[in-house]
Amino acid sequence: MSTAxxxxxxxxxxxxxxxxxxxxxxxxxxxxHTSELFIAAARKRAxxxxxxxxxxxxxxxxxxxxxxxxxxAVPVSASDVSASAVELARRNxxxxxxxxxxxxxxxxxxxxxxxxxxxxxxVSGIAEDVARxxxxxxxxxxxxxxxxxxxxxxxxxxxxxxxxxxxxxLFVPAISLSHVARLLEAARARFAVVDKVAExxxxxxxxxxxxxxxxxxxxxxxxxxxxxxxxxVLCTTAVYACRDPRESMG
Amino acid sequence: xxxxxxxxxxxxALEVDAFEVDDDASTETLEAWDSLGHxxxxxxxxxxxxxxxxxxxxxxxxxxxATLVGLLREHGLVD
Numbered sequence: 001m002s003t004a005x006x007x008x009x010x011x012x013x014x015x016x017x018x019x020x021x022x023x024x025x026x027x028x029x030x031x032x033h034t035s036e037l038f039i040a041a042a043r044k045r046a047x048x049x050x051x052x053x054x055x056x057x058x059x060x061x062x063x064x065x066x067x068x069x070x071x072x073a074v075p076v077s078a079s080d081v082s083a084s085a086v087e088l089a090r091r092n093x094x095x096x097x098x099x100x101x102x103x104x105x106x107x108x109x110x111x112x113x114x115x116x117x118x119x120x121x122x123v124s125g126i127a128e129d130v131a132r133x134x135x136x137x138x139x140x141x142x143x144x145x146x147x148x149x150x151x152x153x154x155x156x157x158x159x160x161x162x163x164x165x166x167x168x169x170l171f172v173p174a175i176s177l178s179h180v181a182r183l184l185e186a187a188r189a190r191f192a193v194v195d196k197v198a199e200x201x202x203x204x205x206x207x208x209x210x211x212x213x214x215x216x217x218x219x220x221x222x223x224x225x226x227x228x229x230x231x232x233v234l235c236t237t238a239v240y241a242c243r244d245p246r247e248s249m250g
Numbered sequence: 251x252x253x254x255x256x257x258x259x260x261x262x263a264l265e266v267d268a269f270e271v272d273d274d275a276s277t278e279t280l281e282a283w284d285s286l287g288h289x290x291x292x293x294x295x296x297x298x299x300x301x302x303x304x305x306x307x308x309x310x311x312x313x314x315x316a317t318l319v320g321l322l323r324e325h326g327l328v329d
Contacts, residue, residue, distance in 0.1 A: 033286070201289050229304035230292050 020068060022059050022092045028085045029058040029141050033202050033237050034173045038120050039065045041171060041198040041239045046071040046118065053116040053163070054078040055107065055156065056123035060089030060100065063120075067098040072118075074099040079110045082141070107152070108159050115165045123152045126177035127223050133214065135207040148223045149178025154186045161190065161245030170242040171197075176225045176235045184240070192244035204233035252329045253319045256295070260315065263287070263294040276314030288313065299327050 024030055039062060042052075049072060054063035057078035066072040076093070078100055080086050086102045093100035103110035107123065124131065127149035131137040145152045153172055160170045172187060174180045187194045204226065208215065212233065218224050227234045253273075261271040264282040277283045283291070292310075295318070296303035303309060306325055312318045322328040 200286060201293060202286055203289065229296070230289075231307070231310040232289075234289065 020061070020065050020096070022061055022064070023088065023095065024059055025084060025088045027141060028082060028088050029136065031059060031061040032136060033200050034122060034125070034175065035061045037173070037198045037200055037237055037239045038062045038122060038171055041241070042066055042071055042118065042120065043069060045169065045197060045241060049073040050117035051115075051165070052076060052118040052120065053111065053114075055119060055121050056080055057089045057102065058085050058122065060092045060102070062122060063089070063100065064093055064096055064098050068096060075101040077101050077111070077114070077116065079103045079105055081106045107155055108163055111163060114163060115168070116163055117165050117168045119160055119163060119168070119170045121153060121156045121160075121170060121172045123156060125149055125153050125173050125175050127179075127218065130177050130215065130218060130224060133208055133211045135205050145178070148182060149175065150183045150186065153183055157186050157190045157242070160242070164245060168243070172240050172242060174238045174240060176237070179223050180225065187240060187242055190246055191242035192246060193242065195241045196238050197241045199236060199238040201227075201234045201236050204235055209233075251298070251327065256319050256322065256328060257315055259294050259298060260291050260318070263290040271315065273315055283313070291318070295322070302327055
């Protein structure tokens with residue numbers, strides 16, 4: 001399959017002025033604050049090159065960045081439900097000299113029998129109807145995160161224990177455009193240790209401003225949260241490190 | 251709180267060394283003071299000043315130490 005490439009590349013800062021430039025493609029999720037937070041959180045936590053899985057890899061930004069920072073053992077494992085995304089991740093990895101094992105499939109389905117030191121869950125994590133109002137998903141990028149945005153992440157939490165090495169860590173994002181309390185409840189039911197390791201507030205994209213009344217109504221329902229202060233609408237993304245999976249993962 | 255406290259708080263919010271945030275510091279001089287960094291600065295100041303910063307008009311675009319301190323001073327929040 002050939003993927004149409006957009007003219008605009010994505011650039012993220014790594015360290016000391018070093019940047020990582022990635023090709024982007026139509027129909028593939030463009031990296032956001034969540035990917036940036038994952039990279040920052042992993043940099044704080046990872047001690048040595050780890051066997052990592054970039055789950056919901058999109059363009060491959062997280063795995064490639066961690067490999068370039070010397071924090072990921074190679075090959076970097078990465079998967080996405082979108083074949084176009086996997087193709088793009090392979091291309092971006094090759095461009096940066098990173099050996100990648102990129103596979104197409106939903107959640108953990110491509111990784112039966114594998115174990116990882118670090119799993120980074122970057123699957124869709126905002127309420128589905130909010131996603132459709134956003135500039136991130138549009139009509140073509142898959143988003144089956146459910147009405148409160150937690151369905152995919154809860155599925156990851158349910159299964160992750162089977163894919164973590166002993167002492168391994170699962171990083172999950174908690175985005176305020178989802179039901180964060182429900183997500184954390186699920187995390188604590190599955191893992192003995194759930195620590196917030198990074199957090200960033202960010203402004204609601206201008207494209208969503210016309211939908212503010214709809215978003216307020218969804219907030220009233222308790223499915224999402226956001227703040228209105230400093231003349232801005234502020235959302236929050238936090239990254240949680242989950243360790244010590246509990247027995248009986250179901 | 252005085253201007254030096256504000257500068258110290260800006261440095262912490264931006265995760266830069268304190269000496270980098272001098273009287274002339276702004277979004278033009280500090281790479282870390284980007285749009286997300288600015289939100290971190292506002293949140294930090296608002297937290298330290300009991301939520302009195304959130305409603306001040308102009309904070310959203312107060313992209314320098316001088317402007318921030320000036321606005322806070324106007325509202326009696328900084329000596």
